[in-house]
Amino acid sequence: MxxxxxxxxxxxxxxxxxxxxxxxxxxxxxxxxxxxxxxxxxxxxxxxxxxxxxxxxxxxxxxxxxxxxxxxxxxxxxxxxxxxxxxxxxxxxxxxxxxxxxxxxxxxxxxxxxxxxxxxxxxxxxxxxxxxxxxxxxxxxxxxxxxxxxxxxxxxxxxxxxxxxxxxxxxxYDLPAIYHQTILTAGVGESFLAEELKDIEGALPPHIKLAYLPKLGSVRLRLSTVTSANDDVREELDTYINQILEKIPNYWVAKEDIPIEKAILNLMQAKNLSLSVAESCTGGTLSQMITQHAGCSAVFAGGGIVYSYEMKTKLLGVKPDTLEKFGAVSEETILEMAKGAIKNFDTDYAIAVSGIAGPDGGTEDKPVGTVWIAVANKENTIAKKFTFGNKRLQNIERSAMAAFNMLFRKLKEDLG
Amino acid sequence: MxxxxxxxxxxxxxxxxxxxxxxxxxxxxxxxxxxxxxxxxxxxxxxxxxxxxxxxxxxxxxxxxxxxxxxxxxxxxxxxxxxxxxxxxxxxxxxxxxxxxxxxxxxxxxxxxxxxxxxxxxxxxxxxxxxxxxxxxxxxxxxxxxxxxxxxxxxxxxxxxxxxxxxxxxxxYDLPAIYHQTILTAGVGESFLAEELKDIEGALPPHIKLAYLPKLGSVRLRLSTVTSANDDVREELDTYINQILEKIPNYWVAKEDIPIEKAILNLMQAKNLSLSVAESCTGGTLSQMITQHAGCSAVFAGGGIVYSYEMKTKLLGVKPDTLEKFGAVSEETILEMAKGAIKNFDTDYAIAVSGIAGPDGGTEDKPVGTVWIAVANKENTIAKKFTFGNKRLQNIERSAMAAFNMLFRKLKEDLG
Missing domain, CATH: 3.40.980.10 (MoaB/Mog-like domain)
Structure with missing residues (x-):
């Protein structure tokens, strides 16, 4: 029809x-x-x-x-x-x-x-x-x-x-049953996934289609099928969904059509964990993405938008010395930011992001697009440097996606 | 074509x-x-x-x-x-x-x-x-x-x-010359503006058209003309633009096609003023809107995303008593939030927003959509209550637009 x-x-x-x-x-x-x-x-x-x-x-x-x-x-x-x-x-x-x-x-x-x-x-x-x-x-x-x-x-x-x-x-109308199932992936591109999933995709029966839906920093995989209502098509789809999940264990985030921050909220709420943020270059984007979801207050305490040096010191206790010596976009600062958020905001997890979104502010050492992200719990903190491009809004969006992906991976590791 | x-x-x-x-x-x-x-x-x-x-x-x-x-x-x-x-x-x-x-x-x-x-x-x-x-x-x-x-x-x-x-x-292609000029207005609806501008619109020559482009909380007015390139059409457009600005002195925000937060940044930067935010129900949206603009750091220090009671107290010094007695969505709390932002974040101006975005959390007294907004400078603070609808994302967006409009009006008043 x-x-x-x-x-x-x-x-x-x-x-x-x-x-x-x-x-x-x-x-x-x-x-x-x-x-x-x-x-x-x-x-x-x-x-x-x-x-x-x-x-x-x-x-x-x-x-x-x-x-x-x-x-x-x-x-x-x-x-x-x-x-x-x-x-x-x-x-x-x-x-x-x-x-x-x-x-x-x-x-x-x-x-x-x-x-x-x-x-x-x-x-x-x-x-x-x-x-x-x-x-x-x-x-x-x-x-x-x-x-x-x-x-x-x-x-x-x-x-x-x-x-x-x-x-x-x-x-x-006598309508057929249509089923879609979506897998959210993060941290890898469409063509990498296509290569990884080549064999599975090649072996799909003709009535099942796999589509790649890329966005900045994430790709959704959608399996869909049209069939008569009596077939055990959901089970069949499940088989392929599971094959895909097994093939990309480090890249899939959710088995449903939800954004990554919602997957994080679901995971953290189930374990009764709290989250705060310390945002410099993302400037509120992490918070905004989280708080668009109803019920986020069960997990999200809030955080600091620490655009200026002073705010980084006031809200997160970043040492002026660290900022002076290493700059706001550095491993040293991002670690202090994440640890400061855990301590001052008293949450189980914290995300910190500091980078040069651009278009100005880049140097030879730290060009526009350089972003440090840290994720912390009460015991430990991991930090990672990213080099994105030269477009401000994209750098912000990519930073947010990378930060959520880092937190998701850490949660998966910590929670087993 | x-x-x-x-x-x-x-x-x-x-x-x-x-x-x-x-x-x-x-x-x-x-x-x-x-x-x-x-x-x-x-x-x-x-x-x-x-x-x-x-x-x-x-x-x-x-x-x-x-x-x-x-x-x-x-x-x-x-x-x-x-x-x-x-x-x-x-x-x-x-x-x-x-x-x-x-x-x-x-x-x-x-x-x-x-x-x-x-x-x-x-x-x-x-x-x-x-x-x-x-x-x-x-x-x-x-x-x-x-x-x-x-x-x-x-x-x-x-x-x-x-x-x-x-x-x-x-x-x-040999394309006609088209000129557009846009006026951003905030705080009033399309039909109100249409009524106010009825006479000006009625007197427009046939080659000039006025369009109303409404969005949540703001309406852009666009004057456009299609003509041969040699006419003094820009000057002619300017005449009508000025007539419109004079007719709606309290509603226009910018004479160019920029969003309201950018108009605020321009105004504050020219006067070397600083801004911070204290966001509860907008959850980062104000910050995100501000920080999408390159160069915002000349004005914007940052702020607190104070989703939980504890964060309101920790970051802004809101008294637990006030929260207990009047609730997070109250005149008393919003005044303390705005004053706390001015004090703790040490900026010339601050915006505070606290409301019930929904879909849950409403009561008979304070239904979903109830939002308090305050704008402060170092001398004084004004607070206003809004009653929006029952859609979460719309409530957040409307709150942000209303907050920016309040700040813009206060700046205009303060700066004369």
């Missing part, structure tokens, strides 16, 4: 907004065994919409459309859908009008004719009631194909997908 | 990553007067790639392709482009091979045949050297049309666009 997503709206094509709706919809469709063949973003232009609908119909069974349902002149999705699907007239949809009236009375706004017109729909569609906004969600059937037009407002679309669209698709 | 963007990669179609590249590319193309007609995301499938190329060619003058250029088996963009554009053979591209070798030697990784193969390109393309990664950027010309294939890794793509692709397009 294949679907296509068409997003309609000038704001995507001029780059004003990033189309995050499509990725979310694709995830939901994949989860019920519907493959997304193509995602197409087009402007509010009738001819272009008609062509996109025709092209999507030729490839897919299910066409999901978002956007272009607002009350203003430039929103023409509804009448263009009506034209494409051979509607005879527009009819007022009572329940939608009720929603429109309710919303306007809630915000005490005067209701205009354009708002009432929102509740008019093509006579040959089935309305899936949108109780969160004024734009109706419309389902059309044509031959064996289904077209569903939804508003582009993310929470309205998500609510409609969850409560109406997905249940209808599950009921109407 | 019309362009289309084709992004290739299963990871977009299964929703594993959000396609943010396309929006960025569209912005860059718009800035030089090239309209994006369609954005198409397709999988690593040769037939589908061929069809998408043909469809794009039929509509657009310029086709930009990203993704599918990795060293692994599932990456087939290069050979499919070669097939579509009638290449006769693959040839080794020396400069690309040098880049590949340099990258591998820098990371001390063994170079494999698949990596060397990265440097092979179709014989009929022009290579735009990608000096940031191992995948080549290839430009093909066919009749009057141009096809450019770029890696999907965002920073590689961005660097190629900035240094190679945009300059080539500007040289090859």
């Amino acid at each position: 294949q679907a296509e997503i068409i997003t309609i709206g000038d704001e995507i094509l001029i780059g004003q907004i990033v189309d995050s709706n499509s990725a979310w919809m694709a995830t939901q469709l994949n989860a019920i065994g519907i493959k997304v063949k193509q995602i197409t973003s087009i402007s509010d232009d009738a001819n272009h919409i008609l062509k996109a609908l025709k092209a999507a119909e030729s490839r897919a069974d299910i066409v999901l459309i978002t956007g272009g349902l607002g009350p203003t002149k430039d929103d023409i999705t509804k009448k263009t859908m009506a034209r494409y699907l051979g509607s005879k007239k527009m009819v007022l949809h009572g329940p939608t009008l009720e929603v429109v009236k309710k919303i306007f009375s809630k915000y005490k706004a005067p209701i205009l004719q354009v708002n009432i017109d929102q509740a008019k729909v093509p006579d040959n569609c089935e309305v899936l009631l949108n109780d969160q906004g004024t734009a109706p969600c419309m389902l059309f059937r044509k031959n064996e194909k289904v077209f569903i037009s939804m508003p582009g407002v993310p929470y309205e679309m998500m609510n409609l997908m969850n409560t109406k669209v997905i249940p209808i698709l599950k009921k109407d | 019309q362009a289309e963007i084709i992004t290739i990669g299963d990871e977009i179609l299964i929703g594993q990553i959000v396609d943010s590249n396309s929006a960025w590319m569209a912005t860059q193309l718009n800035a030089i007067g090239i309209k994006v007609k369609q954005i198409t995301s397709i999988s690593d499938d040769a037939n589908h790639i061929l069809k998408a190329l043909k469809a794009a060619e039929s509509r657009a003058d310029i086709v930009l392709i990203t993704g599918g250029l990795g060293p692994t088996k599932d990456d087939i963009t290069k050979k499919t482009m070669a097939r579509y554009l009638g290449s006769k053979k693959m040839v080794l591209h020396g400069p690309t091979l040098e880049v590949v070798k340099k990258i591998f030697s820098k990371y001390k990784a063994p170079i494999l045949q698949v990596n060397i193969d990265q440097a092979k390109v179709p014989d009929n393309c022009e290579v735009l050297l990608n000096d940031q990664g191992t995948a080549p950027c290839m430009l093909f010309r066919k009749n009057e049309k141009v096809f450019i294939s770029m890696p999907g890794v965002p920073y590689e793509m961005m660097n190629l666009m900035n240094t190679k692709v945009i300059p080539i397009l500007k040289k090859d």
Whole structure:
């Protein structure tokens, strides 16, 4: 079963907004065994919409459309859908009008004719009631194909997908089971992994695919399979997952699609361990990545952003002598920073990062991209020097990924 | 002049990553007067790639392709482009091979045949050297049309666009001159601004357009004009820019397209002022936003990520009594946090943020989304309570924006 997503709206094509709706919809469709063949973003232009609908119909069974349902002149999705699907007239949809009236009375706004017109729909569609906004969600059937037009407002679309669209698709189609399983790796590149996993990949049966999804400092490996629901495909996938894990014991971080800092939080929370940070060149990035995860306070105490020499001394007790003699980016300083965090912040583990993010501040000895990272527990501290590139934001991101990887490896070692 | 963007990669179609590249590319193309007609995301499938190329060619003058250029088996963009554009053979591209070798030697990784193969390109393309990664950027010309294939890794793509692709397009095509000028506002919504600026907007000449670009907590106003290069259009734009600034004196932050924390850094650096932070619920976000800007160390000393009660007491001297009696999210605590930062971190200004980001931790009195923010200098401290929503990441982002806006307003007041 294949679907296509068409997003309609000038704001995507001029780059004003990033189309995050499509990725979310694709995830939901994949989860019920519907493959997304193509995602197409087009402007509010009738001819272009008609062509996109025709092209999507030729490839897919299910066409999901978002956007272009607002009350203003430039929103023409509804009448263009009506034209494409051979509607005879527009009819007022009572329940939608009720929603429109309710919303306007809630915000005490005067209701205009354009708002009432929102509740008019093509006579040959089935309305899936949108109780969160004024734009109706419309389902059309044509031959064996289904077209569903939804508003582009993310929470309205998500609510409609969850409560109406997905249940209808599950009921109407005999869907195969699709399984994905993701392994997060850190510290090695895509081509190294591909070389390591060559034999396993070569021996995969045709219905199982391995994909490499690289990001700065980490690569996700995704095994996926489409099959009929009765097969023991999860078990089969597990076999290959285990083969991969065994092949790269020092590089895998998690057997699920989570970022590395979340894997660390899970591991530390299970062992009731606490964490603090001492960030110089990462400047809050480690903390920010950690604290985006709900519940992180069970593990994360906080830390110091020690950008200046004075802060390194005040918060972490780094000796002015050490800073003077070896500089802020040195093994001596990073060790004092990590040990200072353990002592002053009183946590089981600490990460310290100090480097030259750039673009300025490099020397011949310590070029931009030189970063020292240390990871400590109450007994011992390890420090490592990295040489990244000359781009500030990348150096920060790479430093954060390397620091998390070092902590993860140390935790694995310490916890056995 | 019309362009289309084709992004290739299963990871977009299964929703594993959000396609943010396309929006960025569209912005860059718009800035030089090239309209994006369609954005198409397709999988690593040769037939589908061929069809998408043909469809794009039929509509657009310029086709930009990203993704599918990795060293692994599932990456087939290069050979499919070669097939579509009638290449006769693959040839080794020396400069690309040098880049590949340099990258591998820098990371001390063994170079494999698949990596060397990265440097092979179709014989009929022009290579735009990608000096940031191992995948080549290839430009093909066919009749009057141009096809450019770029890696999907965002920073590689961005660097190629900035240094190679945009300059080539500007040289090859007779593009209209487009001027943009942006005003950053903070603290008020789009519809409020639209109402305030109604008269100015109504009086704009037809060749000047005002766009509202809202983000959480800020709205950018962009005036743009498309015209022949000789007109005194910059001066004309300036007149309207000044009218807008005069109309909204308490809401505009910058007359250029920079984020609010950068405007703060500029203002503070000019006056030789120092800044520290005390972050609880923002958990490093303020620091991370500040330290992404090169040269921030002239202003930013650092700060404390005080997630736990203990850290609030240790780093900022918040009294355990205050925390016990009023809680971490209270006026009393936030005032002590801000004053503690000024005192302990010895800076001219400090920001403190403490709130309930959620999803848990809310109470009837203090629901999720309750956030206290304080801004202090050495003489006085102001605190304000905000009530945001129930989404963790949004609450963090809104808190950061509100905190920066409070600091910016205080600086403006203090500095006159």
